[in-house]
Amino acid sequence: MSGYFLCDTIWAVIETTIKKINAALKGLLESANRRYRLGLISDDLFAFSKDFVLRPGKRIRPLLFVLSYKGYTKRKKYAQGPLFTSAAAIELLHDYMLIHDDVIDNSSLRRGKPTLHKMFDNKIKLPGDAKIGSSLAIVAGDILFALGIEAFLAVKEVPGQKEAALKKLVETAAFTGAGEFIDVVYGFRNIRTLSEKDVFLIYTLKTAKYTFECPLVMGATLAGARTGELRELSRLGIAAGQAFQIYDDFLDLFASEEIIGKPVLSDLNESKKTLLVYKAFENLKGKKRKKLTDILEGKDKTLKDLELFRELIVESGAYDYCIKKMSSLQKTALDASNKLAIRPDYGKAIESIISKLSPSRMPIKIKS
DSSP states (O other): OOHHHHHHHHHHHHHHHHHHHHHHHHHHHHHHHHHHOHHHHOHHHHHHHHHHHTSOOOOHHHHHHHHHHHHHOOOSOOOHHHHHHHHHHHHHHHHHHHHHHHHHHTOSEETTEEOHHHHHHHHOOOGGGOOOHHHHHHHHHHHHHHHHHHHHTTSOSOHHHHHHHHHHHHHHHHHHHHHHHHHHHHHTSOGGGOOHHHHHHHIIIIIIIIIIIHHHHHHHHHHTOOHHHHHHHHHHHHHHHHHHHHHHHHHHHHSOHHHHSSOTTHHHHTTOOOHHHHHHHHHOOHHHHHHHHHHHHOSSOOHHHHHHHHHHHHHTTHHHHHHHHHHHHHHHHHHHHTTOOSOHHHHHHHHHHHHTTOGGGOOOOOOO
């Protein structure tokens, strides 16, 4: 079998899996609406939440969960429907976190459309320009989290394995919340007081654990994989997740609004202390370092500020440093994947997803 044909086959499996996840998400929301009568409580609660959840996305978390489970299960037959409903639960956890994150950051766009709290604000008009969208979005996010926990229980598996996998999901939600807490606190701290270790702590807690490590370990745990495999999957997941966050940082700072689905000034307005920003501050001296911090800590940032900030990131060497760091983390993840005792076809699919984090694939144009 040629390499090209194998690659095409793998991505066909991935695309088919994503379609099944999307169908499960839609079915899950419609079922929840019937059972809990969300539409009777509020047409907007159900309609807006459904719109937010079903927006086009990578579905990377439920995808990794399904691939990991199928790669380790010893069952020749299993109920596909309940498995994909459980996978959809992980996507609902993701949406719950996005909704809360958007409220914290007061973001206006998510996946190219208004954030959930902005949707509520735009629909519900109150006297004196009062706004309740943030409060309603937080509640809607909490409902999605509850629906996700319930949905995960749909899967048909050994009770002990099912309980262990659910425990991993809840544990990861707690770690991610801790990461969000630290991220908010660090947003108000002077960059001089931070270290690269601090940046990677946020990357691990807020992104790596629930984007890669959790779904991979959950799927394998549910399938009954051995402890040694779970440890290797955890190592793979943390490295891949950290690389994923650096990749995302590049996009947020250098890509267009059409690519990232939110305003290009979002991260800069939030004074995000990313690895790119930290390394630029560490490397720059004198007036250029002051200019970087003035932009980072200033208010009412402009597109001109963003252009200069980008130039300082590149000139400082932070851009190249982060490219190398991302490549190193990707290699660590791929090395770990080669040690797994997972079915080869599903292992290759996971490797293909990790390989997508290659710097050469970034849709970014750097001025020379």
